Amino acid sequence: MKKLINNPNNVVEEMIDGYVKAHPTYIKRLEENDRSLVTARKTTDNKVGILIGGGSGHEPGFLGYVGDGMADGVAVGNIFASPPPAPILEVTKAIDKGAGVVYLYGNYAGDVMNFGMAADLADMEDIHVEMVLTTDDVASAPIEEKEKRRGIAGEFFVFKTAGAAADQGYNLGEVARIARKTNEFTRSMGVGLTPCSLPQTGEPSFEIGDNEMELGLGHHGEPGIKKVPMDKADNIADELLKHIFADMPLNKDDEVAVLVNGLGSTPRLELYIMYRRVEQVLKEKGIHIYRSYVGDYITSLEMGGCSITLTKVDDELKKLIDHPVDCPMFVQK
Amino acid sequence: MKKLINNPNNVVEEMIDGYVKAHPTYIKRLEENDRSLVTARKTTDNKVGILIGGGSGHEPGFLGYVGDGMADGVAVGNIFASPPPAPILEVTKAIDKGAGVVYLYGNYAGDVMNFGMAADLADMEDIHVEMVLTTDDVASAPIEEKEKRRGIAGEFFVFKTAGAAADQGYNLGEVARIARKTNEFTRSMGVGLTPCSLPQTGEPSFEIGDNEMELGLGHHGEPGIKKVPMDKADNIADELLKHIFADMPLNKDDEVAVLVNGLGSTPRLELYIMYRRVEQVLKEKGIHIYRSYVGDYITSLEMGGCSITLTKVDDELKKLIDHPVDCPMFVQK
């Protein structure tokens, strides 16, 4: 496995280093903890703080989404590993303006424990914290156990709407409500074609035949529902959508935001071919696409494959989806 | 080679299909030619038209850069193949507002011939066309034969400044001057780690050992200067910069815009590690970084590797680099 790195043990440090140097008008490191990054810009007084975080290797997730209209700070973990409580706490303290802080993170055992510990510590410092877990991956547990599902690319929409709500002056409870509502109305499912490898091991994250793909793959290379033979893009899109529709029935004239997310090494050309089919299927069903995102939004290092995310939007969510954003890795006018 | 495609012969059609459906408020297809895309937005009267184009497989290049502040239209070729004159001519006719059109494209035999033929045809329709070739790849020919060099990621800066100039009301000659000046002050060099494969052949675009990289690789997988053993990111950055500095000496207090461009499958994590070193080296030399871009700006399908681009900027170019942009694949506030 060839990678553009120096010492494999320093990849996260060096990435952060490069990142803050590349975008000094956007982001800065806290002195208290070098895994704690916060926006370099002045945010409005009394704004609810948005804290995101998780393991590294998902860029633009998560540090790429700190900026105007999205998150105020991020706690950065090792590759595919939740950050410990310390950097989460430091970011919490730095971005709390008295209005409280919302933690947005994916539903992984590690994140649950570390963010939970950080919230306990923040509580001891009298900072109000609301925690919202994303659980959009329909492949990761049956609907009866929705709370066990992991968060994958759908996190992007949760960051998007909650970030917008905070920017528009919603209070702590309201921002948390928006985040939960978005998660509630969001479903994703992915497919893995080729594995990534951790810088420290160089070993492929999962095994897969030359003519196979992994349906429902997690975005750390966790095995999915099953391995199936490789298929045409249209059929893959149909299959992913089938699972999503079974989970969140959509009716004629419902409106959705769509994300076709690349896992890392899948060219945009392929993502747009996937999107093409998604649009066709939604059109056939009379479901309106309110806004679309196609590209690498939450990745797994150089993994090959993609996921499809649908978020059902109402007027409230539409206004938030449309809210402008200015982050180093994501800008929306 | 696993790819998310249907029929390999239809990938470009289907990509364009998905693309225009995903971003209907940004871009539309011309009825006259289905490889001709133009901005869906009203542009100011009397604006010089910016036409970009080239082979597919470089996304976001080139269709991703049609929008406010960048290009008005794009002619889309087959994978790694210049578009023929017909779609170029149709775009030219559609975006000409009487102020003329500037063609911006990389210096490849095919593009030179096809854009040249299109310009001849446009001339017969009394449309003023200026042609500006980008030649930023220092690895592709010695300085004495600079006009033979191919255009790689540095094209991004040419699109950026020329697009801004047109948006700011510069006339045809002035927009072309800006494009040429930007090209004049831009140098790039890349390194290839892993090949891509054409959808139709599935064969790797170049051969490379598990422990080798190709210095100076072209962004269609054309062989570069030489194969060398794989090295640490810092050393690779130093090597690429060495060639750039030898070609375009920079002095203390010069200012540059920097682009660390991923070729397709190289994670942002690695690109920021590369950027980190670029920043260190420039700092040591007392060269100021005016603005930085890190990510996939001009790719080669799923090729692994990256390139470094430096553009020397003066007050005029700085103003243009800062000009806001709103394209489907690139937004700048």
Next chain:
Amino acid sequence: MSLSAREYLNYFKQVTEVIENEKDYLCELDRKLGDGDHGVTMSIGWQSVNEKLDTELLDETDCGKISSVVGMTFLNAVGSSVGPLYATGFIKGAKVLKNKTELTDSDIAEFWVAFVNGVKERGKAQVGDKTIVDTLDPFAKKLEAKFAESQDILAAFSEAVQAGERGMESTKDLISKIGRSSRLGERSLGVQDPGATSAYLIIETFQKVLEVESVK
């Protein structure tokens, strides 16, 4: 038998070494069940602990302090799932060892029981969920029972570690119910849980320390 702070520190040195040796194996297990980083995570954590052992903890004599610094250091270096789990174990265990410079047999037994309770409280996993707990729960139960019975820490520990080993091995036949691999369903069958494996290494290493100690 008793264990000095120096010997206690030395135990952590040995864990560092064992983890370094088993790193690839732990990653391999995690690639099959999770995201493939368990060995890397354990290594990062213990290397960080090791650094503390050579600096801040070099002359530390309070075993409680040692245990809590080890826990916090591990946690801050790794985050992840195992960070909070093992850290909570060492921090709960630290309460038992507070201000002690020399550990008696019953300190040792109590420490490990507290450690395991800490892990269980933090992670809320049950025996059979295919986690660390499958090793640690039978280990702690056996340790507590046998030590109460015999007051022989060496014998009790050795039986406890055997129980832990059986627990670890039992994870091969379990379907994951928690953590990253819980979505694997039947496909998780046949593979031993990486966390259960690293937990076994941690207790087995302590047993070796006791054995060396006992023949001194």
Next chain:
Amino acid sequence: MSLSAREYLNYFKQVTEVIENEKDYLCELDRKLGDGDHGVTMSIGWQSVNEKLDTELLDETDCGKISSVVGMTFLNAVGSSVGPLYATGFIKGAKVLKNKTELTDSDIAEFWVAFVNGVKERGKAQVGDKTIVDTLDPFAKKLEAKFAESQDILAAFSEAVQAGERGMESTKDLISKIGRSSRLGERSLGVQDPGATSAYLIIETFQKVLEVESVK
């Protein structure tokens, strides 16, 4: 000997077939020297021509029209380097064939000379640059000279194709000076130029048509 429009159309059918068979080989050569698409590009172009042969050109009897439609169809399907080159060849050749429904021997000779001049004008490559021209230039020179001498198109064409073949083979020992592979320097040595190869296939196929015709 003479060639009807039908036989001329049939020639293009055969080119389509030959290119389809040699597609992978042409790509392989281009992977070594360029971007690996030459076979794909030629195939896309000729498949598109083939479609026209079965529709718009099905009953076309004006060889000039046939040649210019083939050229424009090829160009519009492929763009690329070879699009303008071959298209210009066929369009320049079309001028010679204008309004002709039956081609005489000298039409044929003139057509190919015009074709080659078109390619050379468009691409501005010199013999020795390692391009299509290395095949086509000696081919056209020989064709012109031999046909002037003997007025025997079959013999002249066959010698010309042999000259083209030698030209094609000479590209193995050349360093690229133009097109994508010109940056390869010495590393381009030893590999035959893909464009020179496809050009050879185009003229060789025409020779076969003449041979079949001559024994009718």
